Amino acid sequence: MAPFSETRPNPMIPVAGRYVIDHTLAMLKNAGVSHVYMVIGHNKEKIREHLTNNPPPGMSMNFVDQGKPNGIGGAILKAKDKFAPGDHFLLVYADTITTSNIFSVTNQTYGLHNEPTAAICLTKSSEKYGNVYLGPDAKITRIIEKPSIREGLANYVLAGVFVLPATFFDYLQAAKGDMETALKALIKKQSLRASIWEDDWLDMAYPWDALTANRAIMDTWKDARIHQSVALQGASLKGPVYVSEGVEIRPGAVLEGPAYIGPNCFIGHNALVRPYTCIGANSVIGHGTELKNCILFSGVKVGGLCFIGDSVIGENVDIGAGVMTINQRMETRDIRVKIGKAAISAGLEKLGAFVGDGAVIGASNTIASGVVVEAGKVINHNCSVK
Numbered sequence: 001m002a003p004f005s006e007t008r009p010n011p012m013i014p015v016a017g018r019y020v021i022d023h024t025l026a027m028l029k030n031a032g033v034s035h036v037y038m039v040i041g042h043n044k045e046k047i048r049e050h051l052t053n054n055p056p057p058g059m060s061m062n063f064v065d066q067g068k069p070n071g072i073g074g075a076i077l078k079a080k081d082k083f084a085p086g087d088h089f090l091l092v093y094a095d096t097i098t099t100s101n102i103f104s105v106t107n108q109t110y111g112l113h114n115e116p117t118a119a120i121c122l123t124k125s126s127e128k129y130g131n132v133y134l135g136p137d138a139k140i141t142r143i144i145e146k147p148s149i150r151e152g153l154a155n156y157v158l159a160g161v162f163v164l165p166a167t168f169f170d171y172l173q174a175a176k177g178d179m180e181t182a183l184k185a186l187i188k189k190q191s192l193r194a195s196i197w198e199d200d201w202l203d204m205a206y207p208w209d210a211l212t213a214n215r216a217i218m219d220t221w222k223d224a225r226i227h228q229s230v231a232l233q234g235a236s237l238k239g240p241v242y243v244s245e246g247v248e249i250r251p252g253a254v255l256e257g258p259a260y261i262g263p264n265c266f267i268g269h270n271a272l273v274r275p276y277t278c279i280g281a282n283s284v285i286g287h288g289t290e291l292k293n294c295i296l297f298s299g300v301k302v303g304g305l306c307f308i309g310d311s312v313i314g315e316n317v318d319i320g321a322g323v324m325t326i327n328q329r330m331e332t333r334d335i336r337v338k339i340g341k342a343a344i345s346a347g348l349e350k351l352g353a354f355v356g357d358g359a360v361i362g363a364s365n366t367i368a369s370g371v372v373v374e375a376g377k378v379i380n381h382n383c384s385v386k
Contacts, residue, residue, distance in 0.1 A: 001207055002339055003356030004314055006375045008046045010095040010204050014280055014297055016217035017242060017260040020204065021047060023217070024094055025056040031103035033090060034059055037082050039075040041066035073177035080169040088116075093160030095204040097213040099220055102161055102197050109195035110163040115139075116186060119161035121197040129157035129203070130180065132194065140192040145180040159197050165190070206339065207354045207372070208346050210312050214295055215276050218258035235267075239275070250287070268304065286321060294352065303363060311352030314375065320363030325352040329369055337370045346370065353385075 001010050011021035018026075028036065040047055040063055051061055064082075066075045076091065083089055088110070090103065102119055110117040118140060120132045133142035134156065143158070168186055175181035186192055200216050202209060221240035226232070230243050234251025241257040244265075249255075252270035259277045261267065268287035276293040279285065283296055286304030294311045302308060303321030310327040313319070327350045329335060335351045336343040353367045356375030361367070364382040371385050379385060 001204065001209075003354060003372055003374050004207060004210075004312070005042070007043065007314070007357040009040070009043050012043075012046050012050065013204065013210050014278065014295060015097065015210055015214040017244075017262060017278060019050065020097060020213070021051070021094055022054075022056075023097065024092065025059065027098070027101045028090075028092070028103055029056060029059055031101055031107055033103065035062075036060065037062045037064055037079050038094070039064045039066050039078050041069055041075065071177055071179070073172050073175070073179040073182060076179075077169065077172055077177060080173075083166040083169070085166055087166045088163055089166070091162040091164055093203075096160045097200075097202045097204065097216065098197070099200045099216050102159065102199070102201070105197060106161045106163060106195045109193060113193050115191050115193045116165055116168070117163040117193045117195050118183075119159040119195045119197050120156040121159045121201045122155060123157050123201065123203075130183075132156040132158060134194055138194050138196070140187060140194050143180060143183050143187070156194070156196070159201055160203070161195075161197075206337070206344060206346070207312055208337070208348060208351060210295055211276075211293060211310065214278055215293070218260070218276055218278075221258045224257060241273075244281070262298065280315070292327075293350075297357070309352050310348075310350045311354065313353075313355045314357035314359065316358050317355050318360045319355075320361060320365070320381065322364040323361055323367070324365070325367045326369045327352040335370045338372060 004013055012019050036059055048063055055061055064078050066078055106117055106119045130143050130145045132140050135141045171185040172182040202213050224241045226243045227245040229245045230247050235249045235253040237255045239257030241255045242260045244263040246264040247261050249267045250269040253267045255273045256275050258275055259273050261279045262281035264282050265279055266284045268285055270288045271285050272290040274292040277291045278295045280296050280298035282298055283300040285302050288304050289302055289306040292309040294308050296313045297315040299316040300313050302319045305321055306323045308325050311325050334345040335348055336345050351370055353371045355373040358376045359373050360378045362379055362381035365379060366384040368386050
């Protein structure tokens with residue numbers, strides 16, 4: 001998720017006006033969960049501060065420090081002493097997104113059969129996940145973590161939601177924290193039933209996945225929601241647009257939904273906010289600027305006469321006037337994004353830029369498709385970024 005994972009844990013990426021973790025906790029609450037232990041590690045203070053200052057209503061939140069990173073299994077083992085023999089617990093990976101409640105469905109499957117349960121789903125990229133093989137009774141018979149093509153790919157993958165017995169900690173400890181080995185031991189010595197999830201499911205693996213998640217959630221919106229403090233004189237609004245409290249919108253601005261504008265934002269004269277745009281709190285959008293299918297974190301400043309399309313812009317980024325993000329290649333080939341030393345194909349026809357927290361982009365810049373700007377980087381005026 002670079003450049004955003006440099007400064008935050010993945011669940012603290014905003015989509016459709018809320019952080020991923022807030023979407024997850026709201027669904028858990030609706031599924032009847034009232035007590036949560038959250039294992040935190042990378043950039044942990046960011047998520048601890050957010051949830052301490054904005055506790056989910058009706059839920060008891062407890063934080064468990066992961067300490068030195070040791071994989072998913074190592075993180076889970078940190079919570080071993082929180083459960084008594086005979087207990088079952090819901091295990092959730094915090095950086096996956098669904099548009100409806102996968103936790104309720106998984107709990108229902110567990111309730112019907114009273115057996116350890118794993119949510120499974122279909123995905124276009126099964127080679128990236130734990131592949132699941134089923135018996136005729138919908139019990140999982142085999143799991144291969146990220147199989148090679150030579151091993152053969154299954155249709156279903158693990159969706160990151162489980163109901164597990166407290167004895168699973170013993171399997172995990174015996175496996176030295178290896179999740180695949182522990183699950184295989186659970187299958188052999190007890191059982192693991194599949195709860196088949198047929199709705200949208202997304203694992204937040206790459207920065208452009210935030211745009212996919214944002215679009216999926218906004219597609220569920222039906223009506224516009226305008227806070228009573230907002231005046232729309234001289235502005236045009238169409239479709240399901242969410243406008244929060246304290247937003248100032250100047251005459252001539254056009255807002256096309258689905259779109260979200262966070263608290264205390266400023267939208268300048270003749271600005272155009274196109275569908276699937278999410279603008280974080282306390283952001284400023286200059287006159288005549290066009291935003292399209294993009295996510296702006298909080299505190300972003302965009303100067304006048306800019307175009308920001310198919311892009312994700314980090315917290316407190318400052319973008320000068322006349323900046324253009326190019327979101328399409330002239331030649332017909334995949335848009336590739338450099339993540340670390342690897343160039344990853346995004347598989348998208350249009351893709352803009354990914355700008356990390358606190359970056360400053362001077363005026364009159366042109367930013368090529370698929371560019372990643374590191375957190376805190378300063379780009380001089382009038383300097384095209386390839």
